[in-house]
Amino acid sequence: MIDRISSEEIAAAIRTASQELFSTMLQLPLEDSPFYDETSEPESIDGVVALVGIAGSWTGTGRIACSPHFACRLAGALLMQPYESVNEDVLDAVAEVSNMIIGSVKTIFEEKLGPLALSIPTVIFGRNYRTRSSGVPKWTVVPFRTDGDTWNISFCVIPTKTSGQHIARPDVVLAV
Amino acid sequence: MPLDVLIVDDSAAIRKILHRVLVQAEIPLGKVHEASDGVDALEKLKTEKVGLILSDINMPNMDGIELLTKLKADDAYKSVPIVMVTTEGSQAKVMQALELGAVGYVRKPFTAEQIKEKLAGII
Numbered sequence: 001m002i003d004r005i006s007s008e009e010i011a012a013a014i015r016t017a018s019q020e021l022f023s024t025m026l027q028l029p030l031e032d033s034p035f036y037d038e039t040s041e042p043e044s045i046d047g048v049v050a051l052v053g054i055a056g057s058w059t060g061t062g063r064i065a066c067s068p069h070f071a072c073r074l075a076g077a078l079l080m081q082p083y084e085s086v087n088e089d090v091l092d093a094v095a096e097v098s099n100m101i102i103g104s105v106k107t108i109f110e111e112k113l114g115p116l117a118l119s120i121p122t123v124i125f126g127r128n129y130r131t132r133s134s135g136v137p138k139w140t141v142v143p144f145r146t147d148g149d150t151w152n153i154s155f156c157v158i159p160t161k162t163s164g165q166h167i168a169r170p171d172v173v174l175a176v
Numbered sequence: 177m178p179l180d181v182l183i184v185d186d187s188a189a190i191r192k193i194l195h196r197v198l199v200q201a202e203i204p205l206g207k208v209h210e211a212s213d214g215v216d217a218l219e220k221l222k223t224e225k226v227g228l229i230l231s232d233i234n235m236p237n238m239d240g241i242e243l244l245t246k247l248k249a250d251d252a253y254k255s256v257p258i259v260m261v262t263t264e265g266s267q268a269k270v271m272q273a274l275e276l277g278a279v280g281y282v283r284k285p286f287t288a289e290q291i292k293e294k295l296a297g298i299i
Contacts, residue, residue: 021285096187100284103263110266118234
């Protein structure tokens with residue numbers, strides 16, 4: 001029985017899923033950087049974050065974090081029209097991008113872990129806040145570069161305990 | 177005869193993209209209606225007749241599998257072709273949708289060509 005998913009496996013799945021989306025629906029360049037594990041307090045964020053939860057025999061969260069400028073760029077590429085500032089269309093587009101990437105990661109992991117369910121995305125736009133999933137020891141973070149924009153995808157996944165303990169919860173957001 | 181279509185997806189972005197792909201596809205397109213979930217879709221279908229439904233699976237209120245089940249159990253809609261367009265890529269989910277009566281399955285992310293090819297095989 002599998003008791004852990006390595007950071008290398010998570011990073012590989014994120015890169016595969018991201019490349020697929022960027023080469024099909026977005027047609028934007030995508031260059032990945034070395035991944036790292038985030039085990040301490042996450043850095044505060046200024047910009048847009050989209051969170052998608054995974055549930056089933058394993059529990060986890062996928063998170064996309066980017067600047068307002070890159071969020072507008074993602075929305076522009078997806079919807080084929082320019083966006084100057086973050087609005088409902090932009091937030092919806094970032095939510096859908098996260099849904100497609102984390103959904104593909106989920107599909108990759110289902111081959112090893114069995115059926116998993118995907119939550120509806122939550123998207124947050126603001127300044128100086130942190131996200132945290134309770135009961136998760138580390139996030140694997142994959143930074144990306146698209147031309148001059150840097151952004152990242154993070155993912156955490158742990159076995160679900162039947163007692164209900166240690167359920168990863170994507171819905172904790174801290175203003176700092 | 178022009179084909180009226182219902183797009184069901186909780187993402188306005190995806191509804192917009194699918195609408196654009198339908199306009200670009202070489203099909204005799206009539207009206208394109210949009211619904212944000214299964215409940216909204218059933219409400220729209222009370223007043224609009226459509227010849228094709230493109231539906232997501234993961235949606236709030238009523239998901240695409242429940243919508244598909246309800247439509248295929250209703251004499252008024254059971255002959256309407258339904259194509260699932262979704263991030264759900266597991267083989268089990270694909271099989272479930274096809275066994276329930278979906279005529280096609282397109283996994284997101286998709287290209288316009290994939291949608292057009294799927295429609296060409298149905299229309």
